[in-house]
Amino acid sequence: MAEFFPGIDKIKYEGPESKNPLAFKHYNADEKVGNKTMAQHLRFAVCYWHTFKGLGSDPFGPGTIIREYNKSNDPMTVAEMTMEAAFEFFTKLGVSFWCFHDRDIAPEGENLKETNERLDKIVALADRLQKQTGVKLLWGTANLFSHRRYMAGAGTNPSPAVFAYAGAQVKKALEITHALGGAGYVFWGGREGYETLLNTDMKRELDHLARFFHMAVEYKQKIGFKGQFYIEPKPKEPTKHQYDFDAAACYAFLQKYGLVDHFKMNIEANHATLAGHTFQHELEFCLANDLLGSIDANRGDPLLGWDTDQFPTDLYDCVMGMYVLLRGGGFKTGGLNFDAKVRRQSVDPEDLFHAHIGGMDTFARALKIAHRMIADQTFENFIKERYKGWDSPFGKQIEQGKATLEDLEAHTLEHGEPAVQSGRQEMLENLLNDYIR
């Protein structure tokens, strides 16, 4: 088999003192943090779309990146070489998982039948490579946003014919994800949103989207696919307003349409910040509502208002994310998928390694720090103390729904002005800094 990343050996852990840029300084797969190894906690996945299909194009120019595995005029040969390159990369990097869209791995044919035949061929190769390497599928998904037929959405398209095409595509994507033993399946609402309400029936579109999800749930059960379904919230881009705005909007939608038992969230850091939230906020909302599922690990640029999908290197953000995740008991079916792309000037194959090594080392540090924060109970104890009034008989009476407004009035008349207490924000921020060093 051809080697697509020559000159790069398996990436090793060399410790924090190492000066080797192609070594891990913090991620040591078999090292235990608490009762699990780093690999078991972090469940890193490489995404197919950015890492192997992204070539650095932007609205001002085409790609800048040339890859050996793209050097053929036959699209199926390219697809096969790319899959081989992908598994070489996963193995050299030492990740346990990968993620893909149907159209990343095999090009569309003349019609759905030919497209599905192409997929089957590539899936057979992926299956063989999974077995050879032990790398597993974290989740699969369908690309329902690139082809022009989906310009007005898929499950929310004004045309039932487009809705049907999208349904057929999801049917196949579920089958191949199941065949490859996927631990999950993601629905990111590609173009499920609108540009202008002058041409949009919002209520009808949302009803249709719910029908679409119900059909997917039914088919999942029919074929016996046990993987977890995830919704991936995003507030905007590509549409001006995406229906899956944030975790709270998705939760309201799932509850209204009776879907809440079938989905968890796939939280992407850069989507959280686009929604005006922090990564931590979105995860905390999921933790509070039993929605924690999986993570698309990346970051935006605070100076830019779009989805820059940069590799996660901000230790603070990653610590706060891991702090929520560990308090929620860690991943079950999910993992940390690097939905991130190298910059347009990072044209060398080795840049893919630097990018992923950086992201993995950052999360490894974040894991250790968050683990210490939880072991010490520093912040938990502070919060417990802050809310301790609710553990008093009076607080309990309210929490248990046994108090009326008259009771509140009587309490206030008897006790007068409540004592105020400091929130101690600065002290807590200083304590956090003591952990992050």
Ligand code: XUL
């Ligand atoms: C788009 C995005 C997608 C999903 C999968 O912003 O994050 O790549 O993760 O469709």
Ligand code: CO
């Ligand atoms: Co994503």
